[in-house]
Amino acid sequence: MGKKVIVITGASSGIGYQTALKLQQEGNIVVWTSRTIECNQAVLSVLSEQSVCKNVDVSSEESVKDLLCFINEKFGHIDALINCAGYVDPEPIFSTTLENWEKTISINLTGTFLCVKYMGLLMKKTGGKIVNIASTAGLTPRPGWSAYAAAKSGVINFSSAIAEELAEYNIKVFVIAPGRTATPLRKILAPDENPRSIMQPDVVADMISFCLKPEADCIEGQPILVRERF
Incomplete structure (x- = not known):
């Protein structure tokens, strides 16, 4: 059996970077994108010998279409999308601008939709797995983070819907809701927090790797909470 081709968005830092590194070390071909x-x-x-980097703006339909063409020409298939x-x-809420709201929704939620839609066009030929990264902010109240919370809640419900819809193509969908994780994004949300006191990105990367294994199929289509107790 050949190596798996795995596409990862947001791979330049945080959870995306650690996941790309881990999956590459496990012998997969990784398409690192940001x-x-x-x-x-x-x-x-x-970068390993066969992995590649590709500039992609997930909020741009043309950019995501370009990624699909690139992968189709280079590999001909996709086994997993992260x-x-x-x-x-x-x-x-009273100081959130429309521009801020729309950018937050566009990258976090619309970007997930666009990547699923276009990468899925190639994936549905052979089946595969999709792992969407949401957040516990999409499950519990986050005062002052309304745009982000709305986007991540959308990712959770979007994932549940497409898990049912894509089953006929043998595409399994997972959605992970990490708790506090030491990433650049978390630093923006909680600038005074000690990053060493919270969960590290490699913990989430381990869960993503597990979701790509057959043993994880029983937890498909439902929010998977990843949290560490300190």
């Missing part, structure tokens, strides 16, 4: 990843020396220095791209600029 907006400016092709000039990211930290990523380029750890949606890790995220954005946040937390503001109280």
Whole structure:
């Protein structure tokens, strides 16, 4: 059996980076994507021989279509899609601008939709797995983070809906809701928090890796909470 081709958005840092690194070390071919990843020396220095980088703006339909064409021409198939791209600029509801709201929804939720739609067009020929990264902010109240909470709640419910819809193509959908995780995005949400006191991105990467195994199929289509107790 050949190596799996796995596409990861938001792979330049945080959970996306750790997941790409782990899955690559496990022997997979990883397509590392983010907006400016092709000039990211930290990523380029750890690329395996067969893995590739591709600049992608997940909020742009044309950019995501371009990614699909690139993967189709280079590999001809996709075995898994990991949606890790995220954005946040937390503001109280009365000071949240429409621009902030729309950008937060566009990257976190619409970006997930676009990647699922277009990568799924290729994946549905052979089946595969999709893992969407949401957040516990999409499950419990987050005062001051309303746009982000709305986007991540949308990712959770979107994932549940497509898990049912894509079953006929043998595409399994997982949605992970991490708790507090030491990522650049978390630093924006909680700038005074000690990153060493919370969960590290590799813990979430381990769960994503597990979701790609057959043993995880029984937890498909439902929010998977990943939290560490300290």
